[in-house]
Amino acid sequence: MLPAFASIYFGFSLQNVRWGEIMHVSGAISLGLGLCVLSSTAFSTAKEPIEPIEPAKITDAAKVELGKQLYFDPRLSKSGFLSCNSCHNLSMGGTDNLPSSIGHQWTIGPINAPTVLNSSFNLAQFWDGRAKDLQEQAGGPIANPKEMAFSHELAVNVLETIPQYRASFKNVFGDQNITIDQVTDAIASFEETLVTPGSRFDQWLKGDETALTQQEKSGYQLFKDVGCTACHSGPAVGGMSYQKFGLIKPYITDNPATGRAAVTGNEYEKFFFKVPTLRNIELTYPYFHDGSVWDLGEAVDIMAELQLGRTLNKTENTQIVAFLKTLTGDQPDFKLPILPPSQPDTPRPDVK
Ligand code: HEC
Numbered sequence: 001m002l003p004a005f006a007s008i009y010f011g012f013s014l015q016n017v018r019w020g021e022i023m024h025v026s027g028a029i030s031l032g033l034g035l036c037v038l039s040s041t042a043f044s045t046a047k048e049p050i051e052p053i054e055p056a057k058i059t060d061a062a063k064v065e066l067g068k069q070l071y072f073d074p075r076l077s078k079s080g081f082l083s084c085n086s087c088h089n090l091s092m093g094g095t096d097n098l099p100s101s102i103g104h105q106w107t108i109g110p111i112n113a114p115t116v117l118n119s120s121f122n123l124a125q126f127w128d129g130r131a132k133d134l135q136e137q138a139g140g141p142i143a144n145p146k147e148m149a150f151s152h153e154l155a156v157n158v159l160e161t162i163p164q165y166r167a168s169f170k171n172v173f174g175d176q177n178i179t180i181d182q183v184t185d186a187i188a189s190f191e192e193t194l195v196t197p198g199s200r201f202d203q204w205l206k207g208d209e210t211a212l213t214q215q216e217k218s219g220y221q222l223f224k225d226v227g228c229t230a231c232h233s234g235p236a237v238g239g240m241s242y243q244k245f246g247l248i249k250p251y252i253t254d255n256p257a258t259g260r261a262a263v264t265g266n267e268y269e270k271f272f273f274k275v276p277t278l279r280n281i282e283l284t285y286p287y288f289h290d291g292s293v294w295d296l297g298e299a300v301d302i303m304a305e306l307q308l309g310r311t312l313n314k315t316e317n318t319q320i321v322a323f324l325k326t327l328t329g330d331q332p333d334f335k336l337p338i339l340p341p342s343q344p345d346t347p348r349p350d351v352k
């Protein structure tokens with residue numbers, strides 16, 4: 001463990017990657033974790049760089065239920081056709097399994113849709129972290145012309161014409177008027193429940209030695225030894241820092257996204273993206289922000305080469321992939337919400 005960790009950071013500096021580059025953005029977090037891994041191994045305690053996911057604690061069931069309805073309600077889109085679930089399908093790991101999403105009038109979006117599962121663990125939302133939390137994020141797609149193509153005002157108008165929604169909002173927020181902040185607050189509360197505890201890996205973390213096969217355990221050991229956990233750690237196995245994609249060797253893509261640099265204006269943050277969660281990774285293909293890689297084994301090889309300067313052999317690749325598949329947890333399990341019907345004065349969908 002100790003040599004492995006040293007080798008990541010040494011490896012980086014030997015390959016002419018500026019410490020500062022890594023330190024600046026991720027340093028506080030990954031170095032912090034690194035130290036904690038180092039010290040825990042030094043004292044050989046059982047601390048692992050990945051923590052189990054606990055089931056969601058629901059404090060306001062009515063708000064979560066309202067958020068669930070809104071999440072599934074296509075009337076928050078201009079066409080009356082697209083809901084959050086269109087692109088973050090909860091039957092498909094919270095994604096659309098497309099390279100990039102299809103929005104209003106079949107507009108092909110610029111970037112792959114990340115999963116909503118476990119997104120509450122992210123340090124911020126979107127690949128470049130431009131929304132600080134789930135509530136801020138939820139306002140984005142409704143008004144994005146390439147996604148739901150509506151406006152916040154029109155979305156609220158639609159909801160206000162539906163008596164059952166009015167009653168639910170009043171019940172949850174105690175207010176006569178519906179506001180967009182209430183809409184996004186309720187959606188975020190629902191999203192906070194979209195965690196996936198119970199994976200075989202978590203069963204193993206919690207002490208069940210039989211939950212993983214030998215191959216899967218070897219894969220996890222390798223995942224730590226080669227240095228994947230420098231970036232993919234914590235309960236979501238990611239989501240805790242921004243890192244450069246193409247740290248050792250550049251990533252070649254047609255996708256114009258520049259990542260974090262677009263938000264901060266800092267040139268050195270070009271191609272820094274939020275490290276994605278690897279929870280449920282088996283379900284959330286295709287991979288990377290350009291959605292160009294469909295095969296998990298290929299994604300693992302690319303990561304090892306580009307991020308760590310390491311070529312994995314076939315056995316190593318198979319072991320890591322086997323480990324990654326143990327990160328699939330219990331998927332959200334609930335009754336599909338039944339949406340209250342529109343009224344004669346509800347604004348009509350507009351597909352144009
Ligand atoms: C047309 C497809 C589409 C629709 C509809 C859509 N999204 Fe997304 N969503 C995306 C894409 C694409 C991204 C990534 C955009 C980016 O990072 O620049 C994204 C990002 C997100 C993220 C950030 C996840 C992360 O790891 O950073 C969350 C959370 C999310 N969407 C929730 C929602 C909610 C809630 C709704 C409904 C109000 C919604 N989305 C509607 C396509 C969609």
Ligand code: HEC
Binds near residue numbers: 278
């Ligand atoms: C220096 C940080 C870093 C290291 C080390 C690293 N990753 Fe990543 N990983 C990232 C970033 C950043 C992305 C997002 C890349 C993109 O698409 O922009 C990513 C994406 C991925 C993805 C695709 C996830 C998705 O949903 O698209 C997989 C799978 C993955 N990494 C596995 C690994 C494995 C396995 C290792 C070790 C061999 C590893 N990573 C090492 C930072 C890292």
